[in-house]
Amino acid sequence: MGLLLAVTLTAGQYATLKDGTVIILKDDGTWEKVTPQKSVPKVGQPQAEAVNAPAQEKVQPRQGEKVVDPLAARYAERLQGLWRSDDGRERLEISGKRALFVSGRTRRGGPFEIEKIDAQKGAFTLVIGETERVGKFAFGGMRRRFVFEGADKLVDPEGGLLPVTLRRQKR
Amino acid sequence: MKFAKLSLAALMALGVSAFATDVKVDGDVKLYYGTNDADAWTGALLPHPNGVQDDGTTGGDLFGQHNSYANAAFRIGLTAKDMPAGLTGRLSLTYLDTFGLEDSIVDDTWAGNGVGASVWFDEANLKATLFDKTTVIAGRQYLDTPLVFSEKWNIAANSYDAAVVVDQHIEKTALVAGWIWRSNINGAATVQGNDRIVGALGGTPTQESAFDNYFDTFGKHGAYAVGAVTNLIPMTTAQAWYYNVDSVADAYWLQADVTPEIGEGMKLVIGGQFAGTQLSGGDEDATVWAAKIGGEFAGLKLSAAYSSVDEGDLGFANVGGAQSKLYTEAWWNYGYVSAPDTDAVNVTAEYSFADIADFGAYYTATDSNDQGRDLTEFALTVGKNFGAFDTMLAYVYTDAEDQNNDDSYNTLQVYLTYNF
Numbered sequence: 037m038g039l040l041l042a043v044t045l046t047a048g049q050y051a052t053l054k055d056g057t058v059i060i061l062k063d064d065g066t067w068e069k070v071t072p073q074k075s076v077p078k079v080g081q082p083q084a085e086a087v088n089a090p091a092q093e094k095v096q097p098r099q100g101e102k103v104v105d106p107l108a109a110r111y112a113e114r115l116q117g118l119w120r121s122d123d124g125r126e127r128l129e130i131s132g133k134r135a136l137f138v139s140g141r142t143r144r145g146g147p148f149e150i151e152k153i154d155a156q157k158g159a160f161t162l163v164i165g166e167t168e169r170v171g172k173f174a175f176g177g178m179r180r181r182f183v184f185e186g187a188d189k190l191v192d193p194e195g196g197l198l199p200v201t202l203r204r205q206k207r
Numbered sequence: 208m209k210f211a212k213l214s215l216a217a218l219m220a221l222g223v224s225a226f227a228t229d230v231k232v233d234g235d236v237k238l239y240y241g242t243n244d245a246d247a248w249t250g251a252l253l254p255h256p257n258g259v260q261d262d263g264t265t266g267g268d269l270f271g272q273h274n275s276y277a278n279a280a281f282r283i284g285l286t287a288k289d290m291p292a293g294l295t296g297r298l299s300l301t302y303l304d305t306f307g308l309e310d311s312i313v314d315d316t317w318a319g320n321g322v323g324a325s326v327w328f329d330e331a332n333l334k335a336t337l338f339d340k341t342t343v344i345a346g347r348q349y350l351d352t353p354l355v356f357s358e359k360w361n362i363a364a365n366s367y368d369a370a371v372v373v374d375q376h377i378e379k380t381a382l383v384a385g386w387i388w389r390s391n392i393n394g395a396a397t398v399q400g401n402d403r404i405v406g407a408l409g410g411t412p413t414q415e416s417a418f419d420n421y422f423d424t425f426g427k428h429g430a431y432a433v434g435a436v437t438n439l440i441p442m443t444t445a446q447a448w449y450y451n452v453d454s455v456a457d458a459y460w461l462q463a464d465v466t467p468e469i470g471e472g473m474k475l476v477i478g479g480q481f482a483g484t485q486l487s488g489g490d491e492d493a494t495v496w497a498a499k500i501g502g503e504f505a506g507l508k509l510s511a512a513y514s515s516v517d518e519g520d521l522g523f524a525n526v527g528g529a530q531s532k533l534y535t536e537a538w539w540n541y542g543y544v545s546a547p548d549t550d551a552v553n554v555t556a557e558y559s560f561a562d563i564a565d566f567g568a569y570y571t572a573t574d575s576n577d578q579g580r581d582l583t584e585f586a587l588t589v590g591k592n593f594g595a596f597d598t599m600l601a602y603v604y605t606d607a608e609d610q611n612n613d614d615s616y617n618t619l620q621v622y623l624t625y626n627f
Contacts, residue, residue, distance in 0.1 A: 118561075122466055123444060124476060124503060127559070136592055138565065140359060141599070144626055145592035165595060167627055175232045176595075176627045196351075197373060197381040197436045198444070206472035206505060 108150040111160050111184075115150075119190060119202040128190075128202055135164045137178060144178050158184035234283035238623045239317045239362045242275040244268060245616035250276050250315030252322070267616060277308045278317035280362045284330060292335070297348075299330035301363050317362050327391070327422075329366045340375040350527075352432060353460040353482070354450055355387060358528040360539075365391050365527050368422060380437040388429035389422045390527045426455040430526070442467050456521060458484040460532075469502070476501040476510060478534060486520035493519020493547050499534040501555070508557040510534075515550045518576075522546045537571040538586035539603045539618070540610075549575040565590040579608040583615075590622075597624040 112130070119128040127138040135148035146165030153160045159181065166177030182190045188204035244267040247256045255273060267274050284299035304324040305316055319325055332346030349357035350367050357364045368389035374382045434448035448460040460482040469475050478499040485492045494517055501510025512534035516522060523545040524531045531545035535553040544551035551573040559565045567588040575581055583606040590599040599622040606615035 118506070120503070122442075123464065124466070124474075124508060129559075129561070131562070134594075138559075141590075141622075142359060143565070143590060143592045143597045145597070146594045146626075165626060167595075173230045173232060177231075177233065178626075179231065197383060198375075198379065198438055 105150075105153075107153055107155060108160075111150045111153060112148070114184065114187070115162070115190075118205040120205050121195075122201050122203065126195075126200065126202065135162070137164055137180075146177070152181075160184075229288040231286040231288075232283065233286070234281070234627055236625045236627070237280045237282075237362050238277070239280075239620070240275065240277040240313070241317065241618060241620040242270050243616050243618040244274060245611040246614065247611050248274070248616070249610075251318055252315050255314065267611075269617065269619065272312055273314045275313040276315035276317055277305070277313045278319060278362050279304050279306050279308075282329070282363070295334040297330050297332050297334070297346075299328065300326065301329045302326050303363055329363065338376075342373045343370065344373075345370040350385070350387075352383070352385075352434060353446070353448055353462065353532045354458055354523070355430070355432060355526050356528070356530075356532070358525060358530045360530065367425075367527060377437075379439050380435060383432070383434040383436070385432045386429065387425050387432070390425055391422045392527050425526075426452040428453040430455075450526070452526065454487055456484060456486050456489075458482065458521075472505050474503045476503070478512075480514070480532075480534065482523055484519065484521040484523065489520035491519045493517060493521055493523075495523050495533065495545075497534045506559055506561075508555070510553075510555045512553045512555075513551070514544055516545065516547055518548045520547070522549075535571060537582065537584045538567075538569040538588070539601075539620075540571075540582055540584050540605055540607060543573045543575070543580065543582040543607070544571065546573075546575060546577065546580060548577055549573050549580070563591075579613075582607040595626050597626065598622065 112133075115130045116132075117130060119130075120126065125139060127136075129136040129138075130148065133147055134145065136143065136145040138144075144164055149163045149166065151161050151163060160183075162180050162182055163174075164178050166174055168175040180192055181194060182192050182202075185191055190202040192200045192202075245255075246267045247254075248267075249255070281302040281304075282299060284297065287296040290296055302324065303319050303326075305313075305319070305322050309316075309322050316322065328347055330347055330349065332344050332348045334342060334344045336342050347366050347368050348371070349364060350369060350371070351357065355367070357366055367387050369385055369387040371383065371385040430450060430452040432448060432450045434446060436444065436446040438444055443463060443465045445463040446461070450456075450458040450460075452458075460480070462478070462480045464476065464478040466477075467475050476499065478497075480497040481494070483492060483494045495514060497512060497514035499510055499512040501508065501512075503509075514533045514535040522531075522542075523533060524542055529541040530536060531541065533544050533551070535544045535551040537543060537553070543549065544553070551571065554570045555567070556569075557565070557567045565588075567586070567590075569584075569586040569588075571582065571584045573580070573582045583604075585604040586601060588599060588601045590597070592598075599620075601618075601620040601622070603618040603620070604615065605611075605618065607613075610616070
């Protein structure tokens with residue numbers, strides 16, 4: 037399912053893929069295909085397909101404005117906060133549009149992006165501090181592949197010999 | 208020779224990019240500077256026995272050229288995924304230089320075998336997934352095991368020519384087997400072969416000694432390691448390792464770390480270590496045990512640890528360097544807590560003020576029955592990230608019987624890193 041295709045978010049909950057499939061985005065980052073239902077219009081209610089209606093209100097980005105994948109934006113929002121690995125060696129801070137990753141004496145900070153989202157698995161790649169992308173080359177930054185397991189747990193399946201688990205911390 | 212290496216790097220990079228569909232380029236530029244007020248100290252290049260200053264006076268002088276050391280390093284790496292047969296390739300080149308600082312503000316280097324430049328590949332490996340959960344990495348790479356690992360404290364990390372197989376078919380468990388045949392040894396004196404390995408295991412306090420592009424055979428004929436790491440027990444990471452440095456030494460390492468939640472935002476950390484080393488043809492095996500208790504409370508990390516190494520031929524420092532994985536390891540003066548016949552304590556406190564800086568305080572003390580090897584170290588650090596720039600300032604108080612004529616001294620270090 038090509039989530040990479042243009043996605044139009046509706047009311048913060050529903051999205052319409054380019055192929056017309058409508059999905060519902062869940063709080064845990066997963067999604068589910070839904071079938072739009074035609075409702076019987078009541079007096080005064082606009083006649084429209086409930087889930088598709090907001091799609092008709094799609095706002096075109098202005099020239100020069102970066103198109104933000106709404107799903108990525110949603111993941112970025114879920115990442116906000118402080119995370120620590122179970123062994124205490126790694127720390128991830130996401131605040132606004134910036135991220136800081138600390139592992140021992142190594143710190144890496146800067147703007148971050150969410151990419152390569154697999155919404156079915158809740159998986160995504162976190163890119164911190166990338167400076168440039170030319171063709172198939174990406175310059176700078178660090179990358180970690182995480183999977184959301186619930187709202188307060190991140191797992192990097194290839195973070196070490198065993199998967200590395202980061203949990204949301206209270207500041 | 209350097210041109211040949213660079214050309215090889217360019218060719219490999221081109222080769223990688225031609226096949227891969229996804230190429231990541233990463234790297235950093237580092238400048239590390241350190242200075243102390245010791246009358247006598249040992250640098251990576253030279254001993255500095257008298258503290259002779261530029262004006263001819265003697266005695267250590269903080270920020271004085273004779274008491275300072277520095278290096279700059281440039282590293283660029285390529286990671287290529289989705290190469291033919293599903294391989295992932297990794298190539299990284301390190302350039303280490305003194306940039307003429309030796310003529311102006313320093314008299315020694317942070318790392319490296321000499322004044323001037325060195326270039327070497329710190330990584331050049333291929334990763335393949337053989338079966339669903341079995342991975343092989345072959346070539347030059349960083350390793351992270353209790354007695355053979357890459358040390359990140361230095362301006363460049365040491366690496367290994369190795370082949371490593373990791374199998375994860377057992378739930379929450381990784382089985383590891385590795386063959387190591389060469390390495391550049393971080394921080395150990397550049398003596399050869401057998402002595403070098405034994406020296407590293409013995410934990411001689413030579414953390415400032417030279418290393419760079421010199422990759423030598425591990426021991427006499429290489430070494431192998433097998434290990435298992437598991438999270439099968441809830442809230443616990445347990446690991447067991449066995450090493451054989453062919454015709455030189457055997458070693459094992461057992462460790463368990465338990466991290467139970469004791470409240471919202473509060474975690475307890477309890478750890479235990481037990482290990483042994485045996486020198487081939489040696490007189491006495493050595494063992495060590497260590498324990499740690501600590502906790503994390505609203506961003507504050509606190510821990511206290513104790514270790515005890517009994518008498519023996521070998522200690523428990525990294526075979527590829529100077530540091531150890533013992534809970535009591537010092538912040539800067541490596542090789543003391545892991546030496547034979549030594550008891551050690553460590554207290555660590557770290558706190559991160561959000562949007563301000565990361566602060567750390569570290570206390571380490573050793574009591575050695577080996578005459579003249581006791582150490583007291585106290586270190587304070589503050590680190591701050593400015594996007595691509597990362598900075599850290601460290602103060603280290605050292606009082607070691609075998610340093611500075613058994614007199615204490617102070618060290619200041621500045622770590623500047625630009626990531627790209």
